[in-house]
Amino acid sequence: MSVKNSVSEILYAKVFTNQHILENILSYLSDDFRKNLNVRLVNKSINNTFLRQIRRNHQKMKIEYAYNVEHSFTRSKGFIYINYRKIYTHDVVGYFIFLNTAVGVKVEKITTRRLWLLEEVFKRRLHDIIHSKLIGTNGTHIQSLINLEEICDGCVKCSTIAQKCIEYGPLRFSTLQTMTYSKNYKKLHVTDKLFEDIAEYCISKSKNKEECFKELDKTILSTISCDKLAIWVNESRVLPDEDTYPKFDHRHMPREVIDIILKKWNVKSLKLSMLHITNEQMCSVEWLQYDYFTRVRLNDPYWETKQSDLKFNHVEVSLSYSQDCVRGLGNLPPETEPPAGYDNFIPNIRRMFPTDQILMELTHWYFIACNNIEKKMSTILQVVTKEQHQKLSLDIQFFVNIGIVKKLNEGTYREELLGIASGYVLQENRFxxxxxSSPFSAEHGPEVFLDNKWIGRRFQVRDTVNRFNFNLDVYIKEKELKEEFNKELLQEYPNSFVGHFFA
Incomplete structure (x- = not known):
């Protein structure tokens, strides 16, 4: 063997036995592994590294049906998104089989979203293959399973896996009834519909209010506990007898059902998710015919809501998929079209779920604020201070369109930059x-949802007497900041709101 060949083989061996180098080589390929399957033929080292990367990228899986909200009636059902990448429905089974057999994927977390909107036959098959190929019969590796019951409405397979997870839900009532074991969950998800189902079940098993509450106590077991309870609230539920044009709104929830869950499950913190639409659209109304339970809504007048004697570490509020609540927090009547009342939202949270810390995230993709940043900031301040809060830290992440920071002067027809609303103080914090997110073209979804970088600045309102601290963290897309502004305009308005994103 020549010296030259010997040196080449040594270098070859060093490259193909160095995991870091191999991963760096593969990083130059498309991040859609289906386009790179031929690299498996290079050699065993490359193949092993390639499969290892796929396993790592699929430990957590998000499987969702996404569509253009502006074309909801003409949406295509020919594809879903897996980890934010478009997969055509006829390829899904093969995709999961490959992950299971060739890759040996060990999925720890599965989150599904809006799969109930798919065709009946396909979504049932999808449910079963998620169980067989991603979770497995024994569910050895799965730790978190979120929202799969929206397809099956609570089946034996799902309720069995619920026992193995540390995060699960939203629970259907049938799954709740199987939870007779002892377990502490890191996080459990429930819905406003579940509260109704529990109330109606207890009523059906009793002859009077006293018996009803005894049944409620037997139904919610203290053997189950959870560190965090996530409550999903549907904004567009309808009553069975409503006409062709129903009034979409939050619906009443049975307060005593909520309270007993919070107490007996020893909940430490909460997350409230406001959702524009779910598959649980029809309300249960039987419980409303009885005076057993107190009716509550988060957008009811807050002075009518009884103060709870519980206390929670913090309450998170997600408005990422909200339509009504997210608009209601940025507008005041009469600007807000019905339903209104969302200026009661924060005071009601503190009465139902007492806490000294509320963390709220507004939407970054749907109904993003795009007009007059000064007015929006002023309105948000009016809403969050409707009640004089005592000892509260409130943080809101507010995502805005770049157009919100400027206006057209109708006299000069020149653009002017808006300033910071009064009452706020700019903080040094930069985020x-x-x-x-990626744009849709009519009903045709993007090939992949890409990461967009958002730049944030903090604007603070502090009431030291009442120990109320409000942080409004406003975010603008980095791309829009780079493309929309020139130095001359920023110099002309040195105290503008947007100028602080460049300072």
């Missing part, structure tokens, strides 16, 4: 975050 950035990444959010997935």
């Amino acid at each position: 950035h975050c990444f959010k997935k």
Whole structure:
């Protein structure tokens, strides 16, 4: 063997036995592994590294049906998104089989969203293959399973896996009835519909209010506990007897059902998710015919809501998929079209779920504020201070369109930059975050949802007497900041709101 060949083989061996180098080589390929399957033929080292990367990228899986909200009636059902990448429905089974057999994927977390909107036959098959190929019969590796019951409405397979997870839900009533074991969950998800189902079940098993509450106590077991309870509230539920044009709104929830869950499950913190639409659209109304339970809504007048004697570490509020609530927090009547009342939202949260810390995230993709940043900031301040809060830290992440920071002077027809609303003080804090979003072309979804970088600045309102601290963290896309402004305009308005994003 020549010296030259010997040196080449040594270098070859060093490259193909160095995991870091191999991963760096593969990083130059498309991040859609289906386009790179031929690299498996290079050699065993490349193949092993390639499969290892796929396993790592699929430990957490998000499987969702996404569509253009502006074309909801003409949406295509020919594809879904897996980890934010478009997969055509006829390829899904093969995709999961490959992950299971060739890759040996060990999925720890599965989150599904809006799969109930798919065709009946396909979504049932999808449900079953998620169980067989991603979770497995024994569910050895799965730790978190979120929202799969929206397809099956609570089946034996799902309720069995619920026992193995540390995060699960939203629970259907049938799954709740199987939870007779002892377990502490890191996080459980429930819905406003579940509260109704529990109330109606207890009524059906009793002859009077006293018997009803005894049944409620037997139904919610203290053997189950959870560190965090996530409550999903549907904004567009309808009553069975409503006409062709129903009044979409939050619906009443049975307060005593909520309270007993919070107490007996020893909940430490909460997350409230306001959702524009779910598959649980029809309300249960039987419980409303009885005076057993107190009716509550988060957008009811707050002075009518009884103060709870519980206390929670913090309450998170997600408005990422909200339509009504997210608009209601940025507008005041009469600007807000019905339903209104969302200026009661924060006071009601503190009465139902007492806490000294509320963390709220507004939407970054749907109904993003785009007009007059000064007015929006002023309105938000009016809403969050409707009640004089005592000892509260409130943080809101507010994602805005770049157009919100300027206006057209109708006299000069020149653009002017808006300033900071009165009452706020700019803080030194600078933030950035990444959010997935990509534009739709009519009913045709993007091939992949890309990360967009958002730049944030903090604006604070502080009431030291009442120990109320409000942080409004406003985010603008980095791309829009770079493309929309020139130095001359910023110099002309040195105290503008947007100028602080460049300072």
